Amino acid sequence: MTASFSSNAMTASNMPCPLPQRRFSAAVRVAVALLLLLCALAGAAGTMQAQSAPYKFDIGVQLGMSGYLGEANSSNIFKKPGFDGEASFRYIHDTRWAIRGVFSTFGLSGNTEGMANVLPGNATYKFSTQVYELDARAEFNFFSYGIGETYKRLRRWSPYLTVGLGVALASSGGNTAVAPTIPMGLGVKYKLRERLNLGLEFTMTKAFSHKFDGPDLNDINNIKIAFYKDTDWYSRLTIGISYEFGKRCETCHYVD
16 A cells, blocks of 8 residues: 655645545445345245255356445446456255355455545555455346246246345455455356356445555545445456256155
8 A cells, every 4th residue: 555645735626525425325326226126026036936946056166357446446346457256155945046155355456546536635545455255145036047848937047136245354555354245236147057057247245344445545534434334345247157966856755
């Protein structure tokens, strides 16, 4: 983390100003809308007859890029992309619902140089952070996902929504921070074969910490705010492959 300061006196044109919160507020609104939509779909799905999936579990890996949204970047989430690697384990409840655990590690970086907003003292900051996250997510398929007989009306591809809870550890410049997170996203999955799946996913994650972009950007405008209003977000765009196992017993035989 570095910081540089200009020696010129501040004028009306370069007075420090608070970073814009409108973009962050828009991101929060999108996140809340996604959560409400998932809840609505859950209610609607309750009236549908979900079909049993042939396999109970799924394990997979995902690779892609990560992006940061905070004091050092308030607009383009992939302005300075990092590498993202993930491993996942999924419990497949039926052809529409699943619970998924994800462990991921990825890089975040940012630089305030060239931003339209002037920071206090005309300072410029840059940072690089490595994040490790573990979360659990609910996953809803828009279609009954699978391969099978025509009468089952299964589809070998389906868009889906996901939301969950997690915890993340961020390391930047010798400093670490731990915070709860809320990952939320959408994606599309496709069955290459009966057990083999290909997926594309985009997630936005709210981190309940102001320290994922390093200590120098913590309360940069000297405005103390509640932890739930902190503005560190990150996004991930990944492509992955997974394999299903643990075949369900469709016909059970009991012996007295």
